[in-house]
Amino acid sequence: MEFTILPVTPYQQNCSLVWDAHGRAALIDPGGEAERLLAEVARRGLTLEKLLLTHGHLDHVGAAAELRDALRIPIIGPQRDEAFWLDSLPQQAELFGFPPAEALVPDQWLEDGDRVDVGAIHFDVLHCPGHTPGHVVFYAPEARLAFVGDVLFKGSIGRTDFPRGNHAALLAAIREKLLPLGDDVRFVPGHGAMSTFGHERRANPFVGMASEEDSA
Numbered sequence: 001m002e003f004t005i006l007p008v009t010p011y012q013q014n015c016s017l018v019w020d021a022h023g024r025a026a027l028i029d030p031g032g033e034a035e036r037l038l039a040e041v042a043r044r045g046l047t048l049e050k051l052l053l054t055h056g057h058l059d060h061v062g063a064a065a066e067l068r069d070a071l072r073i074p075i076i077g078p079q080r081d082e083a084f085w086l087d088s089l090p091q092q093a094e095l096f097g098f099p100p101a102e103a104l105v106p107d108q109w110l111e112d113g114d115r116v117d118v119g120a121i122h123f124d125v126l127h128c129p130g131h132t133p134g135h136v137v138f139y140a141p142e143a144r145l146a147f148v149g150d151v152l153f154k155g156s157i158g159r160t161d162f163p164r165g166n167h168a169a170l171l172a173a174i175r176e177k178l179l180p181l182g183d184d185v186r187f188v189p190g191h192g193a194m195s196t197f198g199h200e201r202r203a204n205p206f207v208g209m210a211s212e213e214d215s216a
Helices: 036-044 062-070 079-087 090-098 167-183 197-203 209-215
Strands: 004-007 013-019 024-026 047-052 074-078 106-109 115-118 121-127 137-142 145-149 186-189
Touching: 004 036, 013 186, 024 036, 024 115, 036 062, 047 062, 047 115, 062 074, 062 115, 074 079, 074 121, 090 209, 121 167, 137 167, 145 167, 167 197
Parallel strands: 024 047, 047 074, 074 106, 145 186
Antiparallel strands: 004 013, 013 024, 115 121, 121 137, 137 145
């Protein structure tokens, strides 16, 4: 499995392009700049097969419908509770100054424990609510790599002050579903630099060992 991170939109959201040895590819969280994303796919000689969404915030899905319509490929994810946010894309676009957007319905909703294949790449689906209710994480066990959207960042965690956010649920998802995957697992967050679950377990003030000591 190979991948590259393509920050898009003024929010610099990390859209990830992933592909297998045969050039079968997917975009994870195509938040905008569809032409630029397609140019990168073409430059690498890849065949884009799927669009994977971690959650329904506009800066993570803004180019999904345009890419689906242009290429006739499916949008996969997030979990069904994310319809709350996908239905509100027109309002999100107006609020945040993005180009007009229509409500979006994915071709396939995901549930915790599902598996998504992109060519020879296998992703386990982890439902990790808190930042948003239907947020999912895509974890590739063979590559020891996770795409976590806005659940966890290097040194921080996702916001929970949006409608239907839940701080306790977010912390539980990180501590019970992500960190147990292993200290060596690298992750691509929705914004900013990559890290490992081990580094966050040791150093992240919100979910790491220091936070556990403070609450003891």
